[in-house]
Amino acid sequence: MERTLSFSLSLSPLFLFLVFSLVQGQNPKCDTQEHGSTLQVFHVFSPCSPFRPSKALSWEESVLQLQAKDQARLQFLASLVAGRSVVPIASGRQIIQSPTYIVRAKIGTPPQTLLLAMDTSNDAAWIPCTACDGCTSTLFSPEKSTSFKNLNCGAPQCNQVPNPSCGSSSCSFNFTYGSSTIGANLVQDTVTLATDPIPGYTFGCVQKTTGPSTPPQGLLGLGRGPLSLLSQTQNLYQSTFSYCLPSFKSLNFSGSLRLGPVAQPIRIKYTPLLKNPRRSSLYYVNLVAIRVGRKVVDIPQEALAFNPVTGAGTIFDSGTVFSRLVAPAYVAVRDEFRRRVGGKANLTVTSLGGFDTCYTVPIVAPTITFMFSGMNVTLPQDNILIHSSAGSTTCLAMASAPDNVNSVLNVIANMQQQNHRVLFDVPNSRLGVARELCTK
Ligand SMILES: *[C@@H]1O[C@H](CO)[C@@H](O)[C@H](O)[C@H]1NC(C)=O
Ligand SMILES: *[C@@H]1O[C@H](CO)[C@@H](O)[C@H](O)[C@H]1NC(C)=O
Numbered sequence: 001m002e003r004t005l006s007f008s009l010s011l012s013p014l015f016l017f018l019v020f021s022l023v024q025g026q027n028p029k030c031d032t033q034e035h036g037s038t039l040q041v042f043h044v045f046s047p048c049s050p051f052r053p054s055k056a057l058s059w060e061e062s063v064l065q066l067q068a069k070d071q072a073r074l075q076f077l078a079s080l081v082a083g084r085s086v087v088p089i090a091s092g093r094q095i096i097q098s099p100t101y102i103v104r105a106k107i108g109t110p111p112q113t114l115l116l117a118m119d120t121s122n123d124a125a126w127i128p129c130t131a132c133d134g135c136t137s138t139l140f141s142p143e144k145s146t147s148f149k150n151l152n153c154g155a156p157q158c159n160q161v162p163n164p165s166c167g168s169s170s171c172s173f174n175f176t177y178g179s180s181t182i183g184a185n186l187v188q189d190t191v192t193l194a195t196d197p198i199p200g201y202t203f204g205c206v207q208k209t210t211g212p213s214t215p216p217q218g219l220l221g222l223g224r225g226p227l228s229l230l231s232q233t234q235n236l237y238q239s240t241f242s243y244c245l246p247s248f249k250s251l252n253f254s255g256s257l258r259l260g261p262v263a264q265p266i267r268i269k270y271t272p273l274l275k276n277p278r279r280s281s282l283y284y285v286n287l288v289a290i291r292v293g294r295k296v297v298d299i300p301q302e303a304l305a306f307n308p309v310t311g312a313g314t315i316f317d318s319g320t321v322f323s324r325l326v327a328p329a330y331v332a333v334r335d336e337f338r339r340r341v342g343g344k345a346n347l348t349v350t351s352l353g354g355f356d357t358c359y360t361v362p363i364v365a366p367t368i369t370f371m372f373s374g375m376n377v378t379l380p381q382d383n384i385l386i387h388s389s390a391g392s393t394t395c396l397a398m399a400s401a402p403d404n405v406n407s408v409l410n411v412i413a414n415m416q417q418q419n420h421r422v423l424f425d426v427p428n429s430r431l432g433v434a435r436e437l438c439t440k
């Protein structure tokens with residue numbers, strides 16, 4: 001079946017207005033049948049994504065655009081950590097905060113296919129619905145689904161959403177995401193992930209959005225709080241999933257999101273998951289040190305320590321692109337990295353956007369190892385460096401946490417997770433990491 005979707009959205013200052021179109025069925029890779037409980041994962045710039053820019057971006061443009069989105073992402077994470085919403089960093093600018101990887105889900109009866117952003121730091125699923133005011137994307141049409149229903153105000157789920165209200169006896173709620181406000185009705189319908197139908201799945205049917213940071217696609221929250229996918233599919237998936245994120249150097253490749261304990265890797269290193277009761281959706285781990293090459297760099301203990309009260313510590317996040325370390329940790333890593341790269345040659349360091357360690361000549365870079373409790377993860381160069389397509393500029397693809405938001409959080413972001421399988425094993429309170437080339 002061939003279907004054409006077109007829509008428009010406004011993006012960062014780099015593009016004022018772009019028109020995207022997707023012709024499904026042209027690229028056979030985009031239509032691959034999904035099997036069992038494994039979904040294909042696409043980068044948002046993939047040829048299979050309707051959210052990719054309509055024209056090829058230059059390398060600098062892509063990097064700057066991803067960095068701009070990261071800024072909004074970090075603002076969102078900071079608001080979670082601080083337990084309050086925060087004011088926009090870049091007021092007046094249009095920044096679409098779309099998490100970077102998307103999966104396909106089928107919603108309703110008969111099924112309507114929608115693309116949802118994967119977000120490990122969010123609990124809820126929300127989907128833009130017909131008649132949504134402010135949505136810019138493909139919409140779900142509840143009126144065409146025979147299994148759709150609104151939840152009424154007495155439903156227990158209505159107590160688990162933020163700011164519930166009762167309009168015409170059905171449950172609706174408002175929430176903030178980054179610097180946007182989103183109003184949604186709490187509804188239920190069958191959601192099919194790969195080949196698994198999940199009847200009566202509770203999600204937000206978005207009716208209104210204001211502000212610049214609403215992802216145009218819906219969101220599949222993979223956090224572990226109430227109403228999350230994990231909470232609603234306890235029997236089916238037992239709060240276990242893993243993903244392999246494809247590199248954005250190979251946009252034609254897809255990765256996978258594997259739900260449930262079946263077929264998860266056996267040979268994998270683990271570190272304990274830490275639980276912060278006040279930020280229940282975030283996946284905290286204990287980062288104890290960082291090695292550059294063979295040298296463990298000198299980082300003050302409090303820069304890495306987990307603190308449930310302030311929200312400080314380290315999380316794995318699927319929606320941030322470039323890892324951020326709080327300033328003392330980042331500076332220690334960067335300085336050692338520069339020493340190792342520059343060394344005797346005394347190479348000139350340049351910057352690009354938020355990256356402060358770039359070189360315009362070919363370099364030999366040291367590995368970087370994140371040392372977690374019980375698990376060292378040594379990143380190969382592909383996870384550490386970004387190279388311009390012309391090969392003339394190379395940057396260390398990490399940055400210091402922004403200092404104008406609550407900067408207590410270290411974020412292990414998706415560039416550093418690409419081509420690894422990351423396993424979230426909530427029942428056993430552990431997170432596993434193993435190298436894997438995710439190239440389908
Ligand atoms: C949600 O937002 C709408 C306007 O955007 C407002 O009319 C409504 O009162 C809000 N509801 C709650 C519960 O805050
Ligand atoms: C990706 O796939 C598209 C269409 O299938 C093709 O035109 C393009 O050359 C491919 N790009 C790469 C880098 O393989």
Ligand SMILES: *[C@@H]1O[C@H](CO)[C@@H](O)[C@H](O)[C@H]1NC(C)=O
Pocket residue numbers: 346348
């Ligand atoms: C490194 O180069 C800079 C200018 O490029 C120069 O000022 C500095 O003295 C040099 N350092 C060493 C140790 O050669």
Ligand SMILES: *[C@@H]1O[C@H](CO)[C@@H](O)[C@H](O)[C@H]1NC(C)=O
Pocket residue numbers: 291296371373374375376
């Ligand atoms: C991580 O590497 C350090 C050496 O830098 C080593 O002492 C430690 O035992 C390793 N940890 C694990 C869990 O392998």
